[in-house]
Amino acid sequence: MTVQTWEIENIRNTVKYITNDSIILTDGEADACLTYLNIKGEEIKAVCRAEYYDEEEGRTYKGLLVFSDYRIMFLSYVPTGKTTIDFLQFYEYYAISNVSSMFDTSTHSKLTFNYNGHFKESVLFSKINSSITNTLVSMMNHYASIRKAKEYKKSDRAFQRIMFSVGSLLATLFIIGVISAIFVPDEYEVTDVFEEFDEYQAPIAYEVQVENNNIIVEELLEYTIGDSYFTNIIEPPNYKKDYPTIFHKTSEDNTIYYVIETKASNLSNDTLNMIFDTPIRFTLVEDDFYEFFAGYAYLINDSSEFVFDYDLSAQKEVDMYIYFEVPRKLKDNDNKIDLKIDDYYNYEGIFINLR
Structure with a gap:
């Protein structure tokens, strides 16, 4: 399935709006978002530029950290301007049991994803205040509590991209990321600011x-x-x-x-x-x-x-x-x-x- 020009433009405008014009997606980035955020009606809620340091490889990947209402995704590309994926990692809400935050200073914080008791990942944020971080935590915990595994179906387009454009490289890097996360903290350094989402201040669902x-x-x-x-x-x-x-x-x-x-x-x-x-x-x-x-x-x-x-x-x-x-x-x-x-x-x- 080929991505249409109007789809690229629509998702680019969405990201411009939610980041107050601070991020304008390239064609490759927009194409990847359309490919991997593949559930019908799935919406991007927050985006930022980020760097992912893989301690196992001793390598830093630069790319996008994308938050939708179904998953969190980090992606980067081979530095040729093409859409070949160099690194991709998913955090799908149905598998996340809890997200929490801790502030080192008034503008630096750390988010921790707890993956149902099996392993944890950390995301380091800088230049983000406590209100925005707490809203982000609220948003992720909201979706973690309502998403079920059966909702996640891989689209043909995403499957073909993984199989033919990435091949074994993606599988190797993703496995390394998961294994290393059990023993060493993988960290993102994020420097962009998110828009606040008051809609996630939901009432208590259980007594x-x-x-x-x-x-x-x-x-x-x-x-x-x-x-x-x-x-x-x-x-x-x-x-x-x-x-x-x-x-x-x-x-x-x-x-x-x-x-x-x-x-x-x-x-x-x-x-x-x-x-x-x-x-x-x-x-x-x-x-x-x-x-x-x-x-x-x-x-x-x-x-x-x-x-x-x-x-x-x-x-x-x-x-x-x-x-x-x-x-x-x-x-x-x-x-x-x-x-x-x-x-x-x-x-x-x-x-x-x-x-």
């Missing part, structure tokens, strides 16, 4: 209550908080294999795990996917400032194995570990530790003191 050690999402889920502790190794209680799990730290590591043993109960009459259908996420907060995002492991087969994606049947329960990777020194100091419950819309959160 969340805390009663003693129970966290109740009305008519949906109940979490019962059990023991919590620091550990170098996370294993199921009845683990029988000879080799260690993936959760293994040595005394030489600078980090350690903090585990909260939890029981999750499905209060609804429908099966719930514990990644995509749960409207709350957990954060560990040290001294009301430092935040650590949660991972989730579910116990199966008589508590002998972990799985990281789980469908919880109606009116059933599952034992799970909520775990955090934290600095080792946190175990030995006396800093306050709180569990923060985020429900996407109540950004002040609900807190349970753990220490």
Whole structure:
């Protein structure tokens, strides 16, 4: 499917409008947006020039960071003026569990994408004030809470572009980006300003209550908080294999795990996917400032194995570990530790003191 001239002009005008004429797309950039933002009715909400540093490669990619109502996309091109893609990375909202921000100064901030407990990515913003960043966080959490995987269908045009224009280069770079994100923070440096989006100040969608050690999402889920502790190794209680799990730290590591043993109960009459259908996420907060995002492991087969994606049947329960990777020194100091419950819309959160 060929991109038409009027389509190029329409998307160029859209980006000019939402960036107050600060960004004018090239034909190649406009063509890429039309190619990869491929869901019917998908709209661009914010765009900025950005640089992506891949620590694994030791290389900086310059390009566009594009926010639509279905995904976030970074793209750059071979420096020949052609539309051959040099680097492309997607962040699709249905896979993002939570986005949060932290300010280093009044004009510099860091966004963190938490990908359903499996890995995290950071985006560093400069020359952007707290109001704009908070609005951007609101927008992304809004879409993360409503988008479902079944909505994302790859268009023929995007599929052909990936297969024939990029080939194995895209696949290699994208895999490197994902793998490196587990171990090292990949960072964007962004210097342009976004337009504000007041429409994303949505009302609270779920009633969340805390009663003693129970966290109740009305008519949906109940979490019962059990023991919590620091550990170098996370294993199921009845683990029988000879080799260690993936959760293994040595005394030489600078980090350690903090585990909260939890029981999750499905209060609804429908099966719930514990990644995509749960409207709350957990954060560990040290001294009301430092935040650590949660991972989730579910116990199966008589508590002998972990799985990281789980469908919880109606009116059933599952034992799970909520775990955090934290600095080792946190175990030995006396800093306050709180569990923060985020429900996407109540950004002040609900807190349970753990220490």
